Amino acid sequence: MEISFDREVRNLRLGAGDTFHGEGILAITKALLQSGVAYVGGYQGAPVSHLLDVLVQAREYLGELGVHVEACANEASAAAMLGASIHYPVRGAVTWKSIVGTNVAADALSNLASPGVRGGALIIVGEDYGEGASVIQERTHAFAQKSSLLLLDPRPDLAQMVRAVEHGFALSEASGMPAILQLRIRACHVRGSFACSDNVAPAISARHQLDAPAAFDYAKLSHPPVTFAHEKRKVDERIPAARQYIVAHGLNERFAGRRDDIGLIVQGGLYNSVVGALGCLGLCDAFGDGELPMLVLNVTYPLVPEEVRDFCLGKRAVLVVEEGHPPYIEQDVQATLARLDVQTRIRGKDLLPPAGEYTVEVLARGLADFVASDAGEVDIAAGRAWLARLDATRAEVAGRLAGALPPRPPQFCIGCPERPTFAALKLAQQRVGDVHIAGDIGCHSFATFEPFSLGHSILGYGMSLASRAGVSPLMRRRTLAVMGDGGFWHNGLLTGVQSALFNGDDAVLLVFKNGYTSATGTQEIISTPDEAIRAAASDKTQSLVAKNEVIERTLEGLGVRWLRRVDSYAVDTMRRTLEEAFTTDFPGLKVIIAEGECQLERQRRVKPWRAARLKAGKRTVKVKYGVDEDVCSGDHSCIRLSGCPTLTVKAASDPLKVDPVATVLDGCVGCGLCGENAHAATLCPSFYRGETIVNAGVLERIADRLRRAVIGALQPA
Ligand code: SF4
Ligand code: SF4
Numbered sequence: 001m002e003i004s005f006d007r008e009v010r011n012l013r014l015g016a017g018d019t020f021h022g023e024g025i026l027a028i029t030k031a032l033l034q035s036g037v038a039y040v041g042g043y044q045g046a047p048v049s050h051l052l053d054v055l056v057q058a059r060e061y062l063g064e065l066g067v068h069v070e071a072c073a074n075e076a077s078a079a080a081m082l083g084a085s086i087h088y089p090v091r092g093a094v095t096w097k098s099i100v101g102t103n104v105a106a107d108a109l110s111n112l113a114s115p116g117v118r119g120g121a122l123i124i125v126g127e128d129y130g131e132g133a134s135v136i137q138e139r140t141h142a143f144a145q146k147s148s149l150l151l152l153d154p155r156p157d158l159a160q161m162v163r164a165v166e167h168g169f170a171l172s173e174a175s176g177m178p179a180i181l182q183l184r185i186r187a188c189h190v191r192g193s194f195a196c197s198d199n200v201a202p203a204i205s206a207r208h209q210l211d212a213p214a215a216f217d218y219a220k221l222s223h224p225p226v227t228f229a230h231e232k233r234k235v236d237e238r239i240p241a242a243r244q245y246i247v248a249h250g251l252n253e254r255f256a257g258r259r260d261d262i263g264l265i266v267q268g269g270l271y272n273s274v275v276g277a278l279g280c281l282g283l284c285d286a287f288g289d290g291e292l293p294m295l296v297l298n299v300t301y302p303l304v305p306e307e308v309r310d311f312c313l314g315k316r317a318v319l320v321v322e323e324g325h326p327p328y329i330e331q332d333v334q335a336t337l338a339r340l341d342v343q344t345r346i347r348g349k350d351l352l353p354p355a356g357e358y359t360v361e362v363l364a365r366g367l368a369d370f371v372a373s374d375a376g377e378v379d380i381a382a383g384r385a386w387l388a389r390l391d392a393t394r395a396e397v398a399g400r401l402a403g404a405l406p407p408r409p410p411q412f413c414i415g416c417p418e419r420p421t422f423a424a425l426k427l428a429q430q431r432v433g434d435v436h437i438a439g440d441i442g443c444h445s446f447a448t449f450e451p452f453s454l455g456h457s458i459l460g461y462g463m464s465l466a467s468r469a470g471v472s473p474l475m476r477r478r479t480l481a482v483m484g485d486g487g488f489w490h491n492g493l494l495t496g497v498q499s500a501l502f503n504g505d506d507a508v509l510l511v512f513k514n515g516y517t518s519a520t521g522t523q524e525i526i527s528t529p530d531e532a533i534r535a536a537a538s539d540k541t542q543s544l545v546a547k548n549e550v551i552e553r554t555l556e557g558l559g560v561r562w563l564r565r566v567d568s569y570a571v572d573t574m575r576r577t578l579e580e581a582f583t584t585d586f587p588g589l590k591v592i593i594a595e596g597e598c599q600l601e602r603q604r605r606v607k608p609w610r611a612a613r614l615k616a617g618k619r620t621v622k623v624k625y626g627v628d629e630d631v632c633s634g635d636h637s638c639i640r641l642s643g644c645p646t647l648t649v650k651a652a653s654d655p656l657k658v659d660p661v662a663t664v665l666d667g668c669v670g671c672g673l674c675g676e677n678a679h680a681a682t683l684c685p686s687f688y689r690g691e692t693i694v695n696a697g698v699l700e701r702i703a704d705r706l707r708r709a710v711i712g713a714l715q716p717a
Pocket of ligand 2: 414624625644646670671
């Protein structure tokens with residue numbers, strides 16, 4: 001990875017007397033070290049990628065503390081790491097993106113939660129839910145309930161989040177339950193400060209190793225018949241112990257309000273938005289002081305029945321503010337009150353939307369309805385007027401801009417190596433006919449958007465080849481599975497390749513070998529060009545992925561007999577290779593490896609290298625493509641085949657040309673796709689390749705003068 005987290009790594013060394021300033025997820029990272037964590041693992045994914053990224057770059061400092069850090073192959077291997085805390089009094093933390101990562105980890109989590117833990121086990125999940133989310137919309141809460149895991153959802157305030165980590169470990173130890181710490185996107189990126197403590201070197205660690213393993217203890221295995229005892233222990237001992245700890249340490253918070261007849265029960269992570277919404281309705285100030293009392297659940301599972309009862313007793317109505325579907329907490333609160341014979345009216349999803357992100361506006365509407373129905377005497381006229389103004393503005397904007405603004409889906413970076421392969425796939429399908437395409441998770445899923453619109457399904461990370469197994473037998477034409485190298489190592493090798501080989505499947509697999517798990521933040525994997533490869537490359541602009549052949553060797557070792565490596569920018573070669581794969585007599589699995597380094601990561605290497613050369617007065621070449629507007633016919637087929645954001649249109653300067661002509665903007669990184677597409681699809685010859693040479697050599701300068709002189713002489717006077 002070419003990004004440096006030097007500043008963040010320095011912040012990890014802060015101690016008592018220092019103040020940490022920064023983002024929520026980095027505060028959590030620091031809190032792990034303050035809690036004496038002995039080992040950390042995880043799999044990258046927004047919004048928690050930074051945690052692992054920073055710790056991986058802080059390996060030297062972690063080594064001083066004795067903390068082991070592991071970049072795991074997937075979330076299942078991260079969850080399995082927590083097995084260390086079953087027998088040994090060591091604290092461990094793992095992280096991933098939820099809900100998808102929790103799905104992958106589910107087996108290990110069940111088997112961890114059954115025997116329970118001795119050392120604190122903390123699972124930090126980025127709850128990727130809401131408008132900025134990139135995964136299916138489900139809640140982690142279900143996993144906490146079904147496996148009896150603690151679920152912490154701290155108020156988005158750095159000091160509170162740090163407290164949640166520290167108590168999360170202690171709560172896990174007090175109850176024997178592993179704990180999930182759930183962080184919404186906004187909580188990860190909320191900025192603030194907290195007073196630091198010194199980091200704690202773990203008593204048992206890579207620096208202070210154990211002499212012998214733990215004694216055999218059958219009860220620590222998740223294996224019948226002891227699993228029946230585990231289930232009972234969860235109910236009889238662990239959950240009661242957790243509730244006792246939650247109350248004793250005041251993990252859930254009560255905020256007083258001026259009224260005592262109505263109130264709110266709020267998920268901790270939603271607190272800031274609720275305060276914002278109440279403020280817009282004129283029901284509280286910027287610090288949350290106002291009309292409505294609140295019970296803020298920093299631990300959302302298990303609930304403490306007595307806390308819920310004490311808060312609700314004497315109130316006419318309480319609104320449960322719980323984001324997402326299904327309403328686990330609302331149902332839990334209702335069942336608790338019914339069991340305890342408390343008659344308070346519980347409102348929730350009847351007033352707030354049943355699904356979707358609870359933004360300040362969404363919350364304000366629900367809160368306004370709650371107040372109107374259950375405390376009609378409260379004046380919220382100013383808040384209602386604000387909401388009406390929002391509606392009016394939205395209607396006005398929609399009226400004026402309807403149809404004027406085209407949708408802008410996310411897409412490949414400029415110069416991405418995956419774009420040319422999809423151009424080649426489009427061309428190949430023109431010849432062999434349309435094929436069923438099993439998509440996958442990764443940057444290549446941008447091909448599902450215009451101008452490619454390719455892909456029939458996405459079943460999970462690394463699951464494309466497996467997901468076409470039921471489709472292949474139904475199709476006359478071969479199916480295609482698309483997978484990135486990130487997905488290949490995460491899951492695809494075993495669930496897809498191994499299974500297809502074992503079953504003798506006749507299918508085509510396209511693996512994008514771009515060298516990184518690019519979609520999660522360009523983290524390194526086993527097929528990343530390593531330091532030695534990078535150092536050996538004299539021209540840093542070159543793609544380096546071809547020099548690491550671990551994917552090819554793995555596939556050959558497993559028994560893949562039809563394997564092709566193609567430069568992903570070589571559109572015509574890729575087209576021919578795809579056609580061959582779809583039509584060859586070879587009956588088994590055919591794998592095409594599209595080689596081209598992630599352009600984002602490549603440019604992060606190229607830019608400082610180029611800047612250093614310019615500073616040193618060395619010869620530097622920059623390639624850019626362009627369109628000769630005199631030749632451009634204006635049919636824009638190049639744009640339909642490429643989709644590169646720097647290949648766009650402009651008004652023609654020729655008054656006889658009515659349609660806009662194609663043009664290449666300054667952002668072009670000279671990947672070459674424009675030229676390749678023009679050749680492979682026999683487009684008009686309007687593209688040219690330009691080289692800007694700075695600090696040119698003597699011969700180049702002489703040649704330049706000569707060319708200018710000749711061209712000048714040929715120009716009409
Ligand atoms: S991050 Fe890399 S692989 Fe992903 S779209 Fe950008 S250039 Fe392509
Ligand atoms: S050569 Fe074409 S496709 Fe490549 S970066 Fe430039 S404009 Fe985009």
